[in-house]
Amino acid sequence: MTSTLRTIAVCLLAFGATTAFGQATLTVTDTSTQTISRFIYGHFAEDLGRCIYDGFWVDDSMKVPRKDRIRLDVVEALKRIKVPDLRWPGGCFADQYHWSDGIGPRAQRPTRVNTTWGMIPDDNSFGTHEFLELCGLIGCEPYIAGNVGSGTPQEMENWLEYLNYGGKSTLSAQRAANGHPAPYKVSLWGVGNESWGCGGSMTPEFYTDQFKRYGEFCKDYPGTHLKKIASGPNSDDYHWTEVCMQRIPAWDMYALSMHYYTVVGDWDHKGSATRFGEDEYFTGMRKCMFMDTLVRKHSAIMDKYDPAKRVALAVDEWGIWTDAEPGTNPAFLYQQNSLRDALIAATTLNIFNNHCDRVRMANLAQAINVLQALILTKGARMVLTPTYYVFELYKVHQDARWIPISLNSPDYTYNGQSIPAVNASASRDQQGRVHISLVNLDPNKEVTVSANIQALHVRSMSQEVLTSAHFTDINTLDEPNKIRPLASTAEPLSGDSLSVTLPPASIVVVELRP
Template structure:
């Protein structure tokens, strides 16, 4: 079936018999000054399930078309999406990983058991060289997470030296022996992962001292990221920031992990079989990200008013029950229109806090949790979340436009959330506005006002679906994708258009 161009008239069919709410969005383009780092649109690829093996890497001998073992379809899709950064090798996997097992001739590499994710045996055929080669192939910045939980300071120091050093040393000699003459340019290094949990069950006081020890010997790591809090553990942030005062050269970033869990950690709910109550709860819990960032940022501001340390949201996204019949340890889940809204909301929140949030990485890139790509043998599916990242790529390295948003409430069972979530930026003379309508039943009449900019033309794109649990599946036409969307041209600094129910929309003005 040929993709149709979704016009306002067609989209209104999807929201018949409903009234449109009122949303006013005022943009102050003349006050734009904060850069939205491209790294806010980063991704996370852990050795978990079929993310690496079968998702990214199939080996040179595979019948699946590949380049040096990397799937050509996945590579092309990530380039087209404009992926800016990739975090690896974990996650919990990072704190059981010895990097030296993943270098040298593949046939000589020792195998290992992935104790965190399914207890499967891995042959270490995807290691440091393969990861950095893949990042070069997809034009993404690499972000490497070193082993603090079960590793040593020397092990981490030698990994950084192996990757980044041009000096004459045993590690550079080893790298050259393994086929890489020149060092790689790897800026971002994570010193541990979830050290409050799978990374060692440490207290913040203990981890802060361990971190300083590791960071001291992480020569060659330009941007060192400390393990930060889980969710609303504000004490962890306070302790880390307090203990690192006056040692800004040792810590450039502090991480935060927050997953949207609709029910609880035991029963998370289905990724595809849900009702409006679960839709509402998921989006409401997604909006909690804004409060988390504000409160963690306030603590960071107390110790770092100059905002030298970036807040790194390096794990986020929906976490549902695995698809029936799949390995529980592989965390494979489908991806619906609900996931598209979760992605759009989070990215708007990160944009709006770009003064402190310098990077984020959705979990995870392929076949795991809220992935942008699903694969099965030689087939590939682009998820609704993929199309949100492709749409939002216009914000990468753009300048945030301050905005004032007044919107109706989306109400259900006596609870309410704002109906619309938005962010805006400017780059190369173009203003880009991304909006999410959280209400699955009613559209919103949006009145957009511009201050400090004279623009005359517009274009737009939309991601929506007939049903809130529609998803893209193997062997079927896409139910959710990126389509053209008609909006009028601005007149006298104003633009009015209808934002359909359960939609993510990009409006660009120039």
């Protein structure tokens, strides 16, 4: 396989009851040198609801495999999808968290009130060492968000010395006394979180001064280069991005964060996670696709000040946010997870893949029992959600070479509004295999994909599909395998032709082997 220009012309024919849905083309140009960073596939674990406590960190009497109180069946599930990094302790909680509360003998740690999420007591039994042990077990990098809202530069400086200094000092000796003589070498570091809101209700002008003030005391200790991530805009606040890029030097900022949630209703009535019709389904898909507009517009602003793209756009909170499940604490943000959510995840990851020149970090909110979770638990039982399986299918894109695509898709039309029915992204891994991830958002019609693959010299192919009978379908503790990837029978290769059928409301990942 050479790196010469390759084009796959794909004809998409969708069929309704009796009428052809139309035709479109997908063009793939295999000349890119861009890499899809594995950190696009990151996750988020806030001290919120049942994510940490009763999620990752369980009572020592619970009869599940554990390391200390870390739940190992959860760890193994996250290892399988190659989680690259985990963000902690927040979220909004980060700007009320004081790291020294969570070190030392657990019986001596203070109990604080989590004023952000439910006014509940927090015994701080899960702190710095426990989080870094969790990351070590998963095999991922820690991404820590420091406290700018209620903390001080001194507090942040001390935390970093405690984490990363390997020489002789009071703080490094304290770390050793607490069980870890070697420095942790934490690199990914958030300087605050949502500073425009729960992190301090700041203006961008004030925040950029705070970033430079706090950042001055965030040191590179020997063996660890700190990657400082600035608290960026809320959704379409393009002014915030403009000010940050104007006032913070590119050399001082590894990434600028951006947060966007798919909210089907409004913030007071977000909609149900399980009881919705095609009207809300369509709205969810349309709002999910707004991520592409956000990335394009924020990237354009960043390009003005950083044409070399030194600063990454880190979408470190994203996903669908619905009303909490009935009967649960609304402050815990526990929601079920349907096929709709999987389609949102797959579409969003396709967007990130296709903007991998600027989007080099992202973190789904959140890993367990909160918002668009990968895993739901109840006591000793756990279930993997449809969203989990999207990350399992898409892990083939991690650190693979991005292949640009151009898609002219047929429309999915509902109630006079239209969005593209199909979205896609593609990459080539280090073994030369091409993976094309295709999403059909139309819940009523299948799409047949036909391709001329002569230039790829394909010897064989396989495909997996994730779908279900209805977009409200979910996995439950009693029916955990309702939605999971299945190897599907592909049309046999016929000369240089490829044919793939996308069922209604489905995700299909095709592997083409040279």
